[in-house]
Every structure is written in structure tokens, then in C-alpha cells.
Amino acid sequence: MTHDPGYNFAYLDESTKRMIRRAILKAVAIPGHQVPFGSREMPLPYGWGTGGIQVTASVLGPRDVLKVIDQGSDDTTNAVSIRAFFRRTAGVATTERTAEATIIQTRHRIPERRLTEGQILVYQVPIPEPLARLEPRIAETRRLHAMADYGLMHVKLYEDIAKHGHIATSYSYPVMVNERYLMSPSPIPAFDNPKMHMMPALQLFGAGREKRIYAVPPYTAVRSLDFEDHPFRPIRAPHRCELCGSGDTYLDEVLVDDKGGRIFVCSDTDHCQERQAMREAAE
Amino acid sequence: MSAGTALAGFADPVLDSQAAFRAVLEAMSRPGRIQRLPVPPELPPGIGPAAAAVLLALADADTPIRLAAGAEAQAWIRFHTGARAAPAAEAAFVLDSDAGLLDLDPGTEEEPERGATLILEVESLSEGSGWRLSGPGIQATHRLAVAGVRDGFLADWAASRARFPRGVDVILCAGDRIAALPRGIAIEEG
Numbered sequence A: 001m002t003h004d005p006g007y008n009f010a011y012l013d014e015s016t017k018r019m020i021r022r023a024i025l026k027a028v029a030i031p032g033h034q035v036p037f038g039s040r041e042m043p044l045p046y047g048w049g050t051g052g053i054q055v056t057a058s059v060l061g062p063r064d065v066l067k068v069i070d071q072g073s074d075d076t077t078n079a080v081s082i083r084a085f086f087r088r089t090a091g092v093a094t095t096e097r098t099a100e101a102t103i104i105q106t107r108h109r110i111p112e113r114r115l116t117e118g119q120i121l122v123y124q125v126p127i128p129e130p131l132a133r134l135e136p137r138i139a140e141t142r143r144l145h146a147m148a149d150y151g152l153m154h155v156k157l158y159e160d161i162a163k164h165g166h167i168a169t170s171y172s173y174p175v176m177v178n179e180r181y182l183m184s185p186s187p188i189p190a191f192d193n194p195k196m197h198m199m200p201a202l203q204l205f206g207a208g209r210e211k212r213i214y215a216v217p218p219y220t221a222v223r224s225l226d227f228e229d230h231p232f233r234p235i236r237a238p239h240r241c242e243l244c245g246s247g248d249t250y251l252d253e254v255l256v257d258d259k260g261g262r263i264f265v266c267s268d269t270d271h272c273q274e275r276q277a278m279r280e281a282a283e
Numbered sequence B: 001m002s003a004g005t006a007l008a009g010f011a012d013p014v015l016d017s018q019a020a021f022r023a024v025l026e027a028m029s030r031p032g033r034i035q036r037l038p039v040p041p042e043l044p045p046g047i048g049p050a051a052a053a054v055l056l057a058l059a060d061a062d063t064p065i066r067l068a069a070g071a072e073a074q075a076w077i078r079f080h081t082g083a084r085a086a087p088a089a090e091a092a093f094v095l096d097s098d099a100g101l102l103d104l105d106p107g108t109e110e111e112p113e114r115g116a117t118l119i120l121e122v123e124s125l126s127e128g129s130g131w132r133l134s135g136p137g138i139q140a141t142h143r144l145a146v147a148g149v150r151d152g153f154l155a156d157w158a159a160s161r162a163r164f165p166r167g168v169d170v171i172l173c174a175g176d177r178i179a180a181l182p183r184g185i186a187i188e189e190g
Ligand SMILES: [Zn+2]
Pocket: A241, A242, A243, A244, A245, A246, A265, A266, A271, A272, A273, A275
């Protein structure tokens, strides 16, 4: 496949890609630290993950195989549009199979299948600053990161425990990267947090509106914040997937009729289909 | 036109830049693992293929460079990247074997990403023996043998690393191959 000659390769101009590439390299060298970059206007609205798209566009080469997921699914409008965008502007092959992808752009999930050294996971990030809701002044959050002063976040989680008896955060659950930087994992379910720890794949995070890039290199310690008497617990709905029978994947609740009937199915559609195929083969 | 600017840069500036960047990204993500870069077809004297490829891929008018590679190489890099010359202490990219790690810009506590990238040309790189590297990007330890770094490099490295998150990231170059040392990596002598 070749890319549409009416576009620059992967849409962005060379000087923008170079600037983003330099930001990515510094982000990798300082795991968990948010590096500012000069975000460009993209032909998609902000909510569609322009930060992730700019990171993908800067990393992508003609031999890559791209997978795009939105909430675990390959076939939402958002995921389909982003795949089509890169097929057209970069001529890359795309896939829905996690195992075949070299770059996976994601919104709100980490695939269930363990990622490998040959893969890069690119997260779309709406709010990169983990302290944003606790400290609105950007200059102040920057100072807190410089001093690794994360008392505010500990107080917030402890108030959760006092109020609810447990930590009530189930998405964007804050993590410490290499025991130095507090980082937002983007709005993935807390269930996915443990997958970030010592992942063989490189993890890159792009926030378009807030103009920040950050990274977790492969094999890097990622610890969900918790307390000795209230350890972190990755939560999932206590059900089995209706389609593949899985009891250890993250499930979405789906309404099946207008009488309130509901079932639980895997949010990771590729993984679920793979399991269904394995099940059929075994029967 | 000087001899330096008569030579082309990358054969395919867009795709070679992408491939060179990916090799540097892979190197920076997996410290001590050796990567091969696409290199320019012709080079001026004074600069090796990998060092040239790194600069062609990443430098531009926004990145002041300190280059101690001779007038021709300097003219060639400036022509193809638009990067202006700067003293070592103010440069984003430094290719100067006399520059000490501690003499370069380490960034600030709030903006550690401003820390310089030092491109060091060495005699040879090989994996499996030599230094023991550990830290982010490395599962347990990784061995990297480097011939041709100056005396005192490891002592400087330890002092530089102690400033984390401030610091300097190093790209070691030999022929068309590189290995990277991001600023936070621990290095023990082999
Ligand atoms: Zn399932």
C-alpha cells in the first residue's frame, strides 16, 4: 500500500513530526514526566484523541501494522475513522488483531492479551495532569511534580476511604512511575492498571488539547497508589462473559431488551472473538 | 557552496527520518540494546554515519547544536537541518567528544526535558559483556561493551544521574549503529 500523495506522510508536516519526536524521546528518558509540545490542529475534533493521533503520526512508518481501539472495541466510529485516516495518509496496514499490530492506539482500555516487545501502545489522553482536580494552578502542579510532593493525592484517596470505606476511584486511577512521577493512566479502568507494570511494550501518552506527551518505557515499575490497610484492588464485574465465558476479563454491561434485561460481555472485542474461536475449536 | 553543502542528506528525507527516529526511540526505550540506522549515502569528513543520521532526523532551527566535527561537517549539518551553532552548555544536541556530561544543560527540576542529548562517537559497541546497565527499559540487567569513551565517563555518569530528573541523555554511535543511555540508567563497570 502507498499513501495518498495529496498528504504529507502520516498527515503532519516534517517539522511538526520532528518536534513531537523530540518530545517523545525526552518523555521516554524521564518516565512519567509530562513533556509539553506544540500540538497541531488535526482534521478531527479534540474529543477524538488528537493527542494520540499526533503521537501515532510521528511514530508510524510504512511497515507498521496499526490497530485502533475505543473502549476495547475496534469497530466504533472513532476507531474506524482513525484507522481509515492512517491508511489514507500513511498507507499503513491496519488490523483488528492485537497480536498482529505493531502500534496500537487506544482510548480507555489496555488489550487483554499481554503486549510484546515489538509493540507500542499509544494512549489518547483527555486530561494528562493527575493532580488537575486537586490543584487547578498549572504552575503549582509543575512545582509539586518537581518536588515529587504527592501528599494531595494521598489525602484525596484517604478521604475516599473515610467516606466510602474503600478507594472509590475506578477510572484514571493514579499511578507512580518508577517511584518518581505521579501519572494519570488516562481513563482506563483501574482493572487495567496492573498491565502497565513491567509491560514489555513501550507506552506513549498524547494529550492534544493540553499539549502534553508522556511515556512509560518497557519494563518499568508502575504502582497504583494505595495504603497498607487498603491495598489496591483491580475491580471487574463479578460475572462471566456471555459470549466467550471468560471470568478474568474486563466486562461491559449491555442492555439486550427494553425490559431491563442485561448481559455482560468482554469489552475487548478481539480477545473475546479469539476466545470464542478457541472454544468452538475445542468442541 | 562549500563542499559540505554539495552532499545530499538522507536519500529519502521523510521515510529515512522516520526510520532513524524509530531506531533512536527503540534505543532510548531499551537502553544498551544496539539499533541500526538508515544512513545518508555520502558523508562529509569528521562525522560518522549514525551520528549524522541522528542529527538529520531530529535537529532543526529550534535545536541549537554544538558540533566539533570540522568545518565541512558543520556546514553540511547546518545546510540540511537549519540548526544554529551554540556553546556546549546551551545546545540541545552536542556532538563533541571533549564535552563533559556535567558541562551540558541538564534542564531544570520543573523542565527536565530541556536536558541536552549528547551524541558520542565511540570505537565499537557490542552486547553481552562490559557495562551492566539497569533501570527503566531493562528487565533485569543488560550488558553493553563500549570501546573508546573517555576516562572518567562512568564517574561523570554517576554524578549526572544523581541529578535526576535533570540530566543528559546519551546516544553512543559506532558506524551505522547506536545504543542509548537515558539519564536515569545505572551503569556498573563490567
Ligand atoms: Zn468474552
